[in-house]
Amino acid sequence: MGKHIIDITLSETKKQKPLSDQLEFGRVFTDHMFIADYTEGQGWSGHRIVPYAPIALDPAATVFHYGQSVFEGMKAYMGKDGKVLLFRPEENMRRMNQSCDRLCMPQFTEQSAIEALEELLVIDKEWIPTEEGTSLYIRPYMIATEPYLGVAPSKKYQFTIILSPVGSYYKEGIHPVKILVEDEYVRAVAGGTGMAKTAGNYASGLRAQEIADRKGYSQVLWLDGVERKYIEEVGSMNVFFKINGEVITPVLNGSILEGITRKSIIQLLKHWDIPVIERKISVEEIYEAHRAGTLEEAFGTGTAAVVSPIGELNWRDEQLVVNNGDIGSLSEKLYNELTGIQYGKIVDPFSWVVEVVEPAKA
Structure with missing residues (x-):
């Protein structure tokens, strides 16, 4: 064509x-x-x-x-x-x-x-x-x-x-956000439209986000729509957890949006030889990792924030503070690396960045 x-x-x-x-x-x-x-x-x-x-x-x-x-x-x-x-x-x-x-x-x-x-x-x-x-x-x-x-x-x-x-997503500098785990409302199910970026998916999430806002939380952590136990996404972002040195993110299952930033983060981690795995992960596993002291970091990824560190998760009214509520070193490194590539400040080893070239004038 x-x-x-x-x-x-x-x-x-x-x-x-x-x-x-x-x-x-x-x-x-x-x-x-x-x-x-x-x-x-x-x-x-x-x-x-x-x-x-x-x-x-x-x-x-x-x-x-x-x-x-x-x-x-x-x-x-x-x-x-x-x-x-x-x-x-x-x-x-x-x-x-x-x-x-x-x-x-x-x-x-x-x-x-x-x-x-x-x-x-x-x-x-x-x-x-x-x-x-x-x-x-x-x-x-x-x-x-x-x-x-x-x-x-x-x-x-x-x-x-x-x-x-x-404007800049982080006007006062990058800082961790507080997340409410949602186990009543459902965003999507496998076989539905969760993997598509369609308006209805976002409309269906507004009620849960409204509840999170009232409770003082900036985003909702969605669980799967069948068993209500497996983690899917954070609000409008994909989500990652660093547990005992390994980075884990929910596997794409037909109800999770395939994030471009998510894909880039996985490639960066592999490039750095940091263990990263895509698999099902339950909220109970996150809870147990927090109790055991092995939940080292958590962060969301998306176009708007690039990397959004998570400082606290609230599950069934129990507060799980991550990394003392501070930014994790890996989250910060990923944010600096990816934004550096996007703005052309550092070398792009993956050829991700495309320069818009103005047409030559006749």
Whole structure:
């Protein structure tokens, strides 16, 4: 498939950019967005970059009634010498297509998506903040747009990419978070949509997160939906535990999202010859390791925080303090290494970073 021609309509007015110390996650958006449309039997068409604006949808659009919606989360970083850097964008687009497959939605080729993203980043490059720890959050998403109330896959879709400048996740420096183990509500089960990045998964987690907030905990640790004993994810992050020198993370089982940061952390640990294993791990095992003094560290991984150390777990109203509530040395090393690679500050031995190159001017 050849490269799609992207029609470009530049905004006639420029938005005022917020100061870097006033950036909130997902509140402010850049001047432009990318859109493409799909019709069954015709494929994708209308590839365009247009001024950021509301979109018009029919009230009967399938997305409103049957939830055909998938998305991704990634970032662009301002590296050395003004270079715009992406971190493993092909992995995000591959995962998006996996989500599309699960929800009976058409795929948008990884190459076409990355080409569209790079074109959009060149146009809105000045929106990428440059202060330490800041970045430009990238939200590609696809929704079903056919006006039809029958329970069936839509025949029309829209693929969009929007951009939002975000501040440092750790404004006061990296610090451990407190996690509440959830054993009443369920996020997903194997055979469901837990492995897909779809809107409904996040809506179903809001009640448990609300309870955690009220109790003073920043995230929820989800257990499996059948036996309610095996650990799956932390909020919107994958989770790791360092027990007696070995790093353990729940094995992907069809109900756990395949995190890009998770995958990168595992590769880094193997690169450092640190024992790391993917397997089922129960909350009881974590409890026993804590009692035995062998639970050395715990941390979540994801695009937003990269590495989020866990300082306390609350299970059945019992507080399990991890590493005296301090940052573990491995968590800190992983955070520094991965962010160093993402911002182009240190050598990238895995070729994870992609530089966005502006087209040569005629």
